[in-house]
Structures are given as structure tokens and as C-alpha cells.
Amino acid sequence: MLLTTLLVSQSAMAEYYGLKVGGVSVTSENCTNITGEHIKPLLDGYISTCSYNPETKTLTLGNISIVRSGSGNRAILNESCDGLTVHLTSYCELKATNSSPLRFNANTTLTGASALLRGNYEDVITVGNGATLTISDLNELEVDG
Numbered sequence: 001m002l003l004t005t006l007l008v009s010q011s012a013m014a015e016y017y018g019l020k021v022g023g024v025s026v027t028s029e030n031c032t033n034i035t036g037e038h039i040k041p042l043l044d045g046y047i048s049t050c051s052y053n054p055e056t057k058t059l060t061l062g063n064i065s066i067v068r069s070g071s072g073n074r075a076i077l078n079e080s081c082d083g084l085t086v087h088l089t090s091y092c093e094l095k096a097t098n099s100s101p102l103r104f105n106a107n108t109t110l111t112g113a114s115a116l117l118r119g120n121y122e123d124v125i126t127v128g129n130g131a132t133l134t135i136s137d138l139n140e141l142e143v144d145g
Contacts, residue, residue, distance in 0.1 A: 119145030
């Protein structure tokens with residue numbers, strides 16, 4: 001009976017996709033609508049989007065504000081999703097103090113509309129673990145930090 005309970009529990013566990021948005025681990029359970037205390041609409045009255053498509057490895061953000069503070073508290077952290085595309089459908093603000101707002105430890109492409117990236121004591125974008133960052137067809141990227 002214990003073995004059956006363990007097997008059922010393991011199969012019911014959500015799959016982690018190797019990235020965090022606003023401190024929230026993106027999983028098979030929350031990927032269609034990623035929410036958390038640091039993920040907020042940027043402009044009230046407009047549609048905001050924060051979702052992940054595991055088939056295309058695309059994180060879609062639109063009209064989103066993510067503001068974090070504290071060491072290691074990033075707006076977006078790609079720990080291990082190799083081939084991730086971060087697609088901005090409309091203007092977003094991604095900010096962090098005491099850490100890079102964007103950290104990519106796996107190959108990532110940034111594309112789409114525009115964003116304000118604001119850091120404080122670390123680089124605004126950090127690429128680690130031998131990963132590459134490709135910025136493609138991005139309308140505007142405002143970097144402050």
C-alpha cells in the first residue's frame with residue numbers, strides 16, 4: 001500500500017521546466033498562467049500575460065511588471081531550460097536590486113516588443129554556465145543599472 005501511495009504521489013507531481021519567473025517555479029501545473037506576489041500587470045486596464053509553452057520552450061510576457069529585491073531574487077531565472085525563448089508581446093518592466101534581474105544559465109533568446117531592465121548592484125543581465133544569449137527582433141531594450 002505504501003508503494004502504491006508513493007507511485008501515485010510521484011506521478012501527480014508537477015514537472016519543473018527549469019525556470020523561475022518572479023521567484024515562481026514554472027511547472028506543468030502553472031505554466032498557462034504564471035502568477036505570484038511579484039508578477040503584476042504593468043498598466044491597469046490592459047491585458048497582461050505571463051505564460052510558458054513547454055512544447056516550444058517559449059516564455060511569453062506582456063504588460064508585466066516584476067520587481068524583486070534581495071540576493072538571488074531575480075525577475076527571470078533560466079536555470080536549465082536550454083533553448084528558452086523569452087517573447088515580449090508588449091512593454092514589460094523587469095527589475096531587481098541586489099541581483100541581476102535576468103540570469104540565464106542555459107541558452108536563451110530574447111525577442112518581441114520592448115522592456116525596461118533595471119538592476120542595482122549586479123549586472124542587469126547575467127549569462128552563466130557557458131550559455132549564450134541571443135537578442136533577436138527586439139523592438140526596444142532600455143537598460144538602467
